[in-house]
Amino acid sequence: MSELRDEIAKKLGFGCMRLPVVGGDTSVIDDAAFCRMIDTYLERGFTYFDTAYPYHNGKSEEAVGRCLVDRYPRERFLLATKMPVWLVKETSDYDRLFAEQLARCKVSYFDFYLLHALNRESAAAEEQRGGFDFIRRMKEAGKIRHIGFSFHDSAEALEEILKAHPEMEFVQLQINYYDWESKKVQSRKCYETAVKYGVPVIVMEPVKGGTLANMTGEAAHALDALFAGKEGAKPSYASYAVRYAASLDNVFLVLSGMSDEAQLLDNTSYMQDFCPLAEEEQQAVEKAVEELAKLPVIPCTKCRYCVDDCPKQIPIPELFEDYNMTVRFGVNEINRNHYAMHVKGHGSAADCIKCGKCEGHCPQHLGIRKLLETVAGTFGEVPKN
Numbered sequence: 388m389s390e391l392r393d394e395i396a397k398k399l400g401f402g403c404m405r406l407p408v409v410g411g412d413t414s415v416i417d418d419a420a421f422c423r424m425i426d427t428y429l430e431r432g433f434t435y436f437d438t439a440y441p442y443h444n445g446k447s448e449e450a451v452g453r454c455l456v457d458r459y460p461r462e463r464f465l466l467a468t469k470m471p472v473w474l475v476k477e478t479s480d481y482d483r484l485f486a487e488q489l490a491r492c493k494v495s496y497f498d499f500y501l502l503h504a505l506n507r508e509s510a511a512a513e514e515q516r517g518g519f520d521f522i523r524r525m526k527e528a529g530k531i532r533h534i535g536f537s538f539h540d541s542a543e544a545l546e547e548i549l550k551a552h553p554e555m556e557f558v559q560l561q562i563n564y565y566d567w568e569s570k571k572v573q574s575r576k577c578y579e580t581a582v583k584y585g586v587p588v589i590v591m592e593p594v595k596g597g598t599l600a601n602m603t604g605e606a607a608h609a610l611d612a613l614f615a616g617k618e619g620a621k622p623s624y625a626s627y628a629v630r631y632a633a634s635l636d637n638v639f640l641v642l643s644g645m646s647d648e649a650q651l652l653d654n655t656s657y658m659q660d661f662c663p664l665a666e667e668e669q670q671a672v673e674k675a676v677e678e679l680a681k682l683p684v685i686p687c688t689k690c691r692y693c694v695d696d697c698p699k700q701i702p703i704p705e706l707f708e709d710y711n712m713t714v715r716f717g718v719n720e721i722n723r724n725h726y727a728m729h730v731k732g733h734g735s736a737a738d739c740i741k742c743g744k745c746e747g748h749c750p751q752h753l754g755i756r757k758l759l760e761t762v763a764g765t766f767g768e769v770p771k772n
């Protein structure tokens with residue numbers, strides 16, 4: 388742990404899964420905006436960038452190559468990416484995909500490299516195909532400095548992997564205060580399993596895909612009360628969520644998928660001289676969780692694992708977010724317009740043919756088909772051209 392902690396000057400990592408884009412097209416990164424964000428992030432003393440093969444329809448790694456690697460000396464930053472294990476059909480695919488990633492990112496080595504999104508099933512498949520062996524060999528060859536995996540499954544499944552693979556140097560877990568006691572996500576149990584095996588943790592989704600940055604009502608009041616009577620700028624709701632995850636002893640890095648400069652400035656402001664949550668902040672967060680649990684929003688993290696196989700090209704996470712906005716603020720022109728924009732040129736919630744291909748990919752185990760019925764009922768028919 389201390390070795391990894393020493394390498395990472397500040398605990399906030401730049402997640403490159405929700406970068407600024409041009410014209411709402413997630414495949415077209417806004418390079419100028421991304422470059423400005425990188426500059427500020429590095430100027431403020433942060434160093435860690437996290438990308439992956441599928442992010443932004445395969446364009447995130449290339450954007451990192453253009454906007455970061457081309458513009459800064461290699462030793463100025465730490466770069467992490469991940470093996471898309473679901474694309475590996477035979478052993479030679481590991482070499483091909485890894486070479487492609489080095490080329491996309493324009494580097495000769497990765498600082499951190501992960502087997503992407505393991506669960507009990509995919510870990511067993513990697514055991515057979517040789518994914519664990521592959522990353523160990525790449526480390527021995529000097530092409531990876533630290534090996535680990537990202538994970539979405541039960542604490543028991545995590546324990547099986549950690550027991551079988553003591554060579555794993557870190558694990559990336561979905562941890563946020565909303566999911567801490569969740570039976571599905573098992574943030575607390577997974578974290579405690581990593582502690583038990585002495586494996587340091589990188590946190591992903593600390594703000595639950597943005598959910599914890601947009602609170603209203605009683606949950607917001609619980610956090611706002613912390614600021615009552617104080618002067619200056621009120622801390623953002625996201626700040627409590629990121630600091631909550633970063634306050635855990637065995638966490639050496641918290642990733643935040645940053646989409647614009649305002650978000651970056653906010654995140655880096657409170658993480659520059661990081662302070663763990665104080666007791667009263669911890670209590671306020673617990674109160675907010677109680678209030679949030681009362682709101683029937685869809686707990687989609689926008690990971691997008693569900694979208695590629697959908698025969699109707701339904702932008703599932705966007706439509707879920709549009710629906711969640713109606714839960715928080717009622718059906719209004721803004722969220723109706725967002726919905727219409729999202730279904731333009733794609734399938735709408737009403738177009739779902741209930742084939743179920745999406746649901747097997749969902750790390751949150753959401754009943755996507757049923758939820759899309761609710762979304763369709765909320766927004767009704769909209770023009771798609």
Ligand code: SF4
Pocket residue numbers: 696697698699700701703738739740741742743744745746755756759
């Ligand atoms: S069940 Fe619906 S949303 Fe899911 S993949 Fe099939 S058509 Fe797409």
Ligand code: SF4
Pocket residue numbers: 686687688689690691692693694703704748749750751752753755
């Ligand atoms: S529905 Fe599930 S798989 Fe799809 S984006 Fe949301 S959390 Fe990810």
